[in-house]
Amino acid sequence: MADTDVKPPKSTTKQVLGWVGMLVDIGLPWIAFTVVYAFSDHDLKLALIVAISAAAVVGIIRLIQRKPIANVIGGFIGVGISAFTASRTGQAEDVFLPGIILNASFFTLYAVTLITRYPLFGLLYGAITQTWLAWRQDVELNRALTRVTMVFAAQVGIRLAVMLPLYLTNSVSALGVAKIALGLPFYALTLWAAYAVLRGSMSEDKWDEVKENFTHLLKGTQPTPPAPAEDKKADEPAREN
Template identity: 30%
Template sequence: MSEASSSGETQKAQVMSEPDHTSPTSVETVESVVRRQMAQSLGGRRGMVEAGVPGLVFTLLWLTTKDLRLALVAAGGVAVAALVVRLVQRSTIQYVVNAIVGIGIGWVFVRLAASTGGSEADQALAFFLPGIIWSGVYTVVMVVSCLVGWPFIGFMVGSVTGDPTAWHHDKQIVSLCTRLTWLFLAPGAVGVLLQGPVYLLGHAGTIDTATAVGIIGVLRLGLGWPLRIAAWGTMVWLLARNATPIEQQPDRSGPVTD
């Protein structure tokens, strides 16, 4: 056997015995894929804080000062400050803009209440109405999506992958997204069931309007945020398990023949 032949055999044996670093060394899990895509869709912790804190500031200030103008200005100021920081950092402003739009819609409802002669308490109650309506709409949409087997979280995943429906081919991803969707909608659903009747009673004058605003504010702070934290914590726990390998699609190319 020649030296060249021997060297070739040795190299061949080394190639067969050493791992191929050009191929995946581990199987990616469903949880890791969904966790990554949800983080992009929701903006991570920072995006969720930027979306929620302005409303929290409004509620706190209204409950403690009963000064509607101060509560609105402070909530808007917090959102604008977050926007400025994003612009300086040249990062995405999507999540801050969502908060600003929410405050803007609330302000429109406040002005509508004022234009009909509503008191400051009536106007504060009106500020909460868009949030209650929005929570009710997305709760219904997400419940239906789970019941028909196309959970809402799956579309959030698809929105950042470039293919909005490819995730539905993997039953494991569908199952995980269904559980995540139920958790995601739970705080909003509870909020609507509790805050909706209070709003209606306050708007109709059955209970004092200022009392209705106070009850809704307490529900948002004392129940809404703990529920959100609990739901998000459970979602993080589900996504941190990394327990479900992604199903590999069968190779339909068939054997190659000469």
Template identity: 30%
Template sequence: MTSTPVETALARVGGIRGLVYSALPVTTFAVVSAASGRIPATAAAVGVAAVILVWQLVRRESTRPALWGFAGVALCAGVALVTGQAKDFYLPGIWMYLGLGLLFTASILVGRPVVGVFWAWVTGRDSTWRGVARVRLAFTAATAVMAAVSWVRFVVQYYLYDTDQDGLLAAARIAMGWPLMAITLPAVLLAVRYAVRALPVQTLSSTAAGDQPVFGE
């Protein structure tokens, strides 16, 4: 059975299980930090990330998300240890949200919405989708939703970071993970489904068959 574009994209980040794994070290740090302080929390977060990495390797799951996840947690932990402030564990993530917000917004302004570009890359299609106004609009709307979510995450969490509200910052990082993802994912799904239905049949069939695209750049 051929995988859908969404299934392919999820597979690249480790699937739903991979998304859950990515939240566990952050949650661990937040809980342990509140109870025992920065150093035990840092050790616990890295320990959980290491256990997840080993577990995925043992199960022979996709190693790329596992390695990136561990590297991300290690980076956050390293920043917190170097600066001596527990709240700095969240700083790389805050700047990541800023970067994503800028990326999504810029992609819309230049007429290459990230959701559409990523969809084309995952499915092996060319850029002819940009020539179909309805499809471009759908991908632009989905990218705008992701941009808005990224900006909200950055603004809220940076404010809490800047005002030294560590407890609320930890809560915000957790609360703004899965709940906001539940908003963005349906938008992306709708855009992809609309694109598949709206694109010319010739483009879909020729690309899926591995032939040269019917429509040029």
């Protein structure tokens, strides 16, 4: 009898493990801070020490495993800035202040580019593909880039709407939970929504034309430049005389 067990594709399993690893790299220091602060009778100094130590331990483990540490470095810098801010003010809620300011800055940037009809993702798309402002002449592409910019504006807007009231009411534990929930898991949901909006904003032909560029745009990578004309000719089979 044929084996009917279905195994998940290796690539899918690898992606899931990668997301889990990123969640640990970035989220563990914040989890450590929230737990220690809650169960140490609000000892800010101890919570900050544990959070920074957790980030350092994750970095060491990744180095031993010879895995990329870009996320660890980014998370460590973020925790370090937040810890410095809170240690200077003596207020635990100020651990989350740099993140709130960063989200407010992004929201302002998205809003300005949308109001001026030069959406941020349009400018990024033009820069990555080196087509610059050509997307503004393409109705479908212009609409798609505007909508995806709205998606990311909504992302930071939701973060602000949740975290700013908690910050103003000194709800440190709730801020910790919100920081974790609105971090990588929420960003993954935003990426899914962005792709859904992009796909729904374009025809099949247009999607096939630009989807690879969108993938590079959302990942922050550079598309492979087209082969020079000389190389293309060299690849063509020699014609008979």
